Amino acid sequence: xxxxxxxxxxxxxxxxxxxxxxxxxxxxxxxxxxxxxxxxxxxxxxxxxxxxxxxxxxxxxxxxxxxxxxxxxxxxxxxxxxxxxxxxxxxxxxxxxxxxxxxxxxxxxxxxxxxxxxxxxxxxxxxxxxxxxxxxxxxxxxxxxxxxxxxxxxxxxxxxxxxxxxxxxxxxxxxxxxxxxxxxxxxxxxxxxxxxxxxxxxxxxxxxxxxxxxxxxxxxxxxxxxxxxxxxxxxxxxxxxxxx
Amino acid sequence: xxxxxxxxxxxxxxxxxxxxxxxxxxxxxxxxxxxxxxxxxxxxxxxxxxxxxxxxxxxxxxxxxxxxxxxxxxxxxxxxxxxxxxxxxxxxxxxxxxxxxxxxxxxxxxxxxxxxxxxxxxxxxxxxxxxxxxxxxxxxxxxxxxxxxxxxxxxxxxxxxxxxxxxxxxxxxxxxxxxxxxxxxxxxxxxxxxxxxxxxxxxxxxxxxxxxxxxxxxxxxxxxxxxxxxxxxxxxxxxxxxxxxxxxxxxxxxxxxxxxxxxxxxxxxxxxxxxxxxxxxxxxxxxxxxxxxxxxxxxxxx
Numbered sequence: 136x137x138x139x140x141x142x143x144x145x146x147x148x149x150x151x152x153x154x155x156x157x158x159x160x161x162x163x164x165x166x167x168x169x170x171x172x173x174x175x176x177x178x179x180x181x182x183x184x185x186x187x188x189x190x191x192x193x194x195x196x197x198x199x200x201x202x203x204x205x206x207x208x209x210x211x212x213x214x215x216x217x218x219x220x221x222x223x224x225x226x227x228x229x230x231x232x233x234x235x236x237x238x239x240x241x242x243x244x245x246x247x248x249x250x251x252x253x254x255x256x257x258x259x260x261x262x263x264x265x266x267x268x269x270x271x272x273x274x275x276x277x278x279x280x281x282x283x284x285x286x287x288x289x290x291x292x293x294x295x296x297x298x299x300x301x302x303x304x305x306x307x308x309x310x311x312x313x314x315x316x317x318x319x320x321x322x323x324x325x326x327x328x329x330x331x332x333x334x335x336x337x338x339x340x341x342x343x344x345x346x347x348x349x350x351x352x353x354x355x356x357x358x359x360x361x362x363x364x365x366x367x368x369x370x371x372x373x374x375x376x377x378x379x
Numbered sequence: 380x381x382x383x384x385x386x387x388x389x390x391x392x393x394x395x396x397x398x399x400x401x402x403x404x405x406x407x408x409x410x411x412x413x414x415x416x417x418x419x420x421x422x423x424x425x426x427x428x429x430x431x432x433x434x435x436x437x438x439x440x441x442x443x444x445x446x447x448x449x450x451x452x453x454x455x456x457x458x459x460x461x462x463x464x465x466x467x468x469x470x471x472x473x474x475x476x477x478x479x480x481x482x483x484x485x486x487x488x489x490x491x492x493x494x495x496x497x498x499x500x501x502x503x504x505x506x507x508x509x510x511x512x513x514x515x516x517x518x519x520x521x522x523x524x525x526x527x528x529x530x531x532x533x534x535x536x537x538x539x540x541x542x543x544x545x546x547x548x549x550x551x552x553x554x555x556x557x558x559x560x561x562x563x564x565x566x567x568x569x570x571x572x573x574x575x576x577x578x579x580x581x582x583x584x585x586x587x588x589x590x591x592x593x594x595x596x597x598x599x600x601x602x603x604x605x606x607x608x609x610x611x612x613x614x615x616x617x618x619x620x621x622x623x624x625x626x627x628x629x630x631x632x633x634x635x636x637x638x639x640x641x642x643x644x645x646x647x648x649x650x651x652x653x654x655x656x657x658x659x660x661x662x663x664x665x666x667x668x669x670x671x672x673x674x675x676x677x678x679x680x681x
Contacts, residue, residue: 184549208555216553222546239456239554284550 136160137181137292137324142190143348150176152348153190158326158341163318165339165356166328169370169379172345174328175219178294181326182214183207194292212240215293215323217285219300221277223269229256230265233284240288255283259313275306282310286317293318295327299334307331311338332371336360344370346379441635447559448567448631455560465565469531470573477577478584480526481519485585488518489592493599503597507604510589516614516673517621519582521666524625526581527574528658532633535566536654539637540647548638563634567627574626575619582618613677621669628661 142154150173158164166174179185180192183199192199199210215236223232233252237243243251256264259279269277278298285293295314299307311334318325329335336342336356344352344359344367352359352367359371369377493506539562542548548558586605593599636654640646 179549182553184552204557208552208557211553212555214553216550218546218550220546222550224547224550225545236554239556 136193136195137326138193139177139180140191140193142177142180142192143188144173144176144180144185145188149348151180151187151190151345154345154348154350156343156350157353158324160324161322162324162341163315163339164324164326165335165342166326166345167330167332167335167342167370168345170330173348174345175296177345178216178296178326178328181292182216182294183211213290213292215285215288215290217281217293217295217298219296221269221281223277223280223284225269227269228265229261229267229269229272229280232269232280233287236284236288251287252283255287258317259283260309275302278302278306278310279313282313286321289321289323291323293323293325295325295329297329298327299329299331307334311335314338332373336371346370437635440639441631444559444563444635444638445627445631447557448563451557451560451564452568455557455564457565458561461565462568465569466573468534469566469569470577473527473530473573473577474580476530477523477526477581481523481581481585482588484522485514485588486592488585489589490596493593493597497597503593503599504603505606505609506597506599507590507593508606508609511586511605511607512609512614514582514586514589515610515618517618517666517670519585520578520618520621520625521662522585523578523581524574524621524629524662525659527577527625528629528633528662529655531570531574532629532636532654532658533651535630535633536637536640536650537647539563539634540640540650541644543638543640544643544646558638559634563630563638566630566634570630571623571626574629575622578622578625611677613673617669617673617677620673621666624665624669625662628665629658632658632661 137156137158139154139156142151142156143149144151150171154173154177156177166177168174176185180187181194183202187200190200194210197210199207202210223229224235227235230249230252233255234248237248237251252265253262256262259282261276261279261283264272264276264280269280272280278300282295282298285295298314299310302310311331314325314327315338317323327335327339336359339356341354342352342356342359343350346366352362352364354362359367362368362371366378368374369379489506489510492510493503496503496506539548539558542551542562548562551558551561590601590604593604594601633654636650636657640650642649
């Protein structure tokens with residue numbers, strides 16, 4: 136389970152102001168909110184890539200805010216992260232990019248790694264892409280490689296930052312299906328930040344909305360659609376009239 | 380992460396929490412009333428204090444990277460071929476640049492120095508011996524290192540800085556790869572070896588072109604010029620110590636600039652500039668300390 140208590144973070148201007156979030160174990164959780172509301176910052180805080188100014192983060196009962204960098208490395212070993220800009224290593228080919236976490240975090244042999252990379256690539260509909268360089272891929276292909284890398288170690292916690300940003304509707308739908316299938320297959324806890332609300336709400340088990348640095352809604356997608364809070368209703372239904 | 384929050388550029392300390400130290404918004408808001416005159420000195424003092432604290436933070440971060448680099452030199456996990464790749468990038472690819480610039484500088488130095496010497500003493504037989512001592516003890520290492528700081532330092536900062544802004548460094552950290560271990564250590568080791576080799580070569584080139592200049596312009600015999608009478612073991616030790624120190628300092632200072640990059644491509648530009656300026660400063664400061672220590676330990680032959 137993931138729990139944050141009174142999480143605060145500022146980059147000159149406050150971004151998060153006392154965020155309390157609970158993601159039950161094995162849940163596919165969607166995080167929504169207007170642009171620059173701090174959704175991606177939450178993911179980076181959960182991964183220990185950024186430290187909070189105030190508050191606590193509990194991952195499986197461990198307070199990661201009190202950990203040093205070495206202890207955090209161990210926590211991160213159990214987290215898969217798909218970055219908003221994919222963050223593929225541009226000097227490695229697709230196969231080596233996907234194999235990178237396996238080589239660093241496991242003792243898998245070369246054959247096993249090759250096999251698992253091929254399986255991952257087939258899973259994201261990019262079979263045989265191992266020798267290609269990231270620079271030669273389209274936006275959607277890069278996204279899928281990023282997802283393959285984030286999920287190859289089958290971590291108990293996977294964080295997806297805008298997995299469908301900039302993709303066409305069909306590819307976007309496929310990406311969300313893939314995320315859901317993966318999560319169902321592994322039973323992992325997954326947090327997905329996305330602005331593609333239609334696909335997100337059709338995919339996740341629960342959804343939370345961040346507004347002005349705090350969680351203003353937490354519930355099921357149906358509850359989100361039926362929310363009476365003006366801000367949540369406006370955002371979920373994409374209305375132009377409202378407090379946002 | 381929103382890049383808007385990072386829009387104000389100059390610098391942030393290194394580490395997991397680099398983002399937390401983004402430059403705060405300036406006090407003078409747009410369209411607001413003018414600050415009373417009495418507030419000005421306080422603003423200047425605050426600015427000086429902030430600059431001082433930033434400087435201290437930078438030194439602490441540099442020290443932290445250096446210590447972690449030394450730790451990972453012995454305890455780190457090196458990717459296959461990474462060291463050879465960096466040695467090629469730092470050493471082989473700098474060879475022409477170093478040879479050309481140091482050759483030119485050697486010619487100019489001997490031409491100018493001999494012209495000045497002739498005004499004072501007509502006898503030029505010790506010009507070569509004196510020049511050799513200067514090249515061995517200081518010039519080859521220090522001038523060569525300044526040249527390398529521009530090429531190698533900028534390259535390291537740009538490479539690491541662009542990895543930072545594209546979140547590749549965060550991706551490394553998610554795979555239990557400490558950026559210092561994965562990115563800095565291969566560059567540090569490669570620079571240590573290749574800088575020493577390049578600077579020794581720079582000395583040879585510098586002296587040779589100087590010798591040719593002396594022969595062609597001032598009729599100084601080659602054998603007279605290549606006179607090692609003024610060079611002793613102390614000069615060689617001091618010269619080599621400088622080569623090693625510069626070889627260690629340039630990648631550390633440049634990697635620090637790269638790792639503290641933020642703000643997109645503009646930030647990478649800033650990081651590259653900072654790397655060149657700070658590496659050159661590091662060379663000058665190290666030169667001062669090593670030269671002073673060298674003068675005390677090995678006084679030059681008079």
